Amino acid sequence: MELEFTPEERAFADEVRDFIAGHLPPDIAQRVEHDLHLERDDYMRWQQILGRRGWHAYTWPESQGGPGWSVIQRYLFETISGQMNCPTIQPFGPRMVGPVIYNFGNAQQQAQHLPGIRDSTVWWCQGYSEPASGSDLASLATRADDAGDHYVVNGQKIWTSYAHHADWMFCLVRTRRESRKQEGISFLLIDMRTPGIEVQPIPMLEGTHSFNAVFFTDVRVPKANLVGEEGQGWRYAKFLLEHERVENSNIGFSTFALRRLRRMAAAVQDRGRPLVEQPLFRARLARTEAQLKALEMTTLRALSSMGSGSSPGAGLASALKIRGTEIGQSLTELLFEAAGPLGQRLDPALAHGKGDLAGLDASLRGAPANYFWRRAMSIYGGSNEIQRNIVAKQVLGL
Secondary structure, eight states: OOOOOOHHHHHHHHHHHHHHHHHSOHHHHHHHHTTOOOOHHHHHHHHHHHHHHTOTTTTSOGGGTSOOOOHHHHHHHHHHHHHTTOOOOOOIIIIIIHHHHHHHSOHHHHHHHHHHHHHTOSOEEEEOOBTTBSSSGGGOOOEEEEOSSEEEEEEEEOSOTTTTTOSEEEEEEEOSOOSSTTTTEEEEEEETTSTTEEEEEEEOTTSOEEEEEEEEEEEEEEGGGEESSTTBHHHHHHHHHHHHHHHTTOHHHHHHHHHHHHHHHHHSEETTEEGGGSHHHHHHHHHHHHHHHHHHHHHHHHHHHHHTTSOOOHHHHHHHHHHHHHHHHHHHHHHHHHHGGGGSSOOHHHHTTOSOOOHHHHHHHHHHHHHHHGGGGGTTTSOHHHHHHHHHHHTSOO
8 A cells, every 4th residue: 555645745755855865974874774883973963964954853843943744744754764874863852852841841941952952962861761660660769859959869770772972861750659659750851961970881782882771879950950740750751652652663764674675685696596586585575564564554643643632542652662663673684584694793893884884795794783783672662562561451451
């Protein structure tokens, strides 16, 4: 099934393609083409180019300084970006904390933080998971004790994506002990330069560094950094998580990975024939592509709901997260298989951009690192097992 676009939507798609073709730095596009590890500068350069165009916060309404795009325009931007080797826009600012701030923050917080998110001059990270509070997030134990005009924060967060790059963190902390563990949680904005914050790297299996443990020891956070009401952080967290799990449908990544897989399968030879001509591989490729098309349609439904001002609902958001990560992992498995003998050895130097980055060989040698890294997809954003429980409760009434 293919979407039918209006003339205006096709013109918008052409505008996006022309802009990317004229402004995406070639060195970044080359690293993305082979799915290599990107550094902070790679992301920030591209996101600031988008920010100057007014497209970094592309999901925001015009009233908040966004472009006010329709659901279809967002979909076109994401899929075209995936097709043209653009880096994934880091979601922590524009897709996560930004909407929380402009929906629940006060005027001072909006004036302080929204411009830096729109322009991508500030990098945010998410302080949610803890060693004993991952999928059971409501049991978090990081404390924020009242000390007059500020809080004193003590505790630990873990699996904090890109905390080593971050300027600010949006963080869930416990400000009160209540009978229900969902109560007494507050939503704080924390400057990562504050004394008492320690970021420890968690190296990944394939040799890259994205995740971190973050320790807080008597960290003083002004009460002016409290978003909304004290003790209402769980409400804001649920709002954010529904948007995050729609984001975790990974349409942009899967579009890019499918394009890369087709290119590899056409070039790699298996017993004298292109791999794509092998019936079993071709059938698996076709099945995954059909699943991705169905996911795109369902994601559009969720985006349409969000665009009209309503919530997509926890059940649908969780279902998108499950299906999107499963499809993404299926594509990386097929890429790993397509790489054949050249893909059987981890090449950390290649992942970090060293060596020859040109041609099919780089994609083949990069397949193992890509495969191992994407194992995290079904865990981050709330493990898929927990998401199935949410679907069972919210949708099936079990």
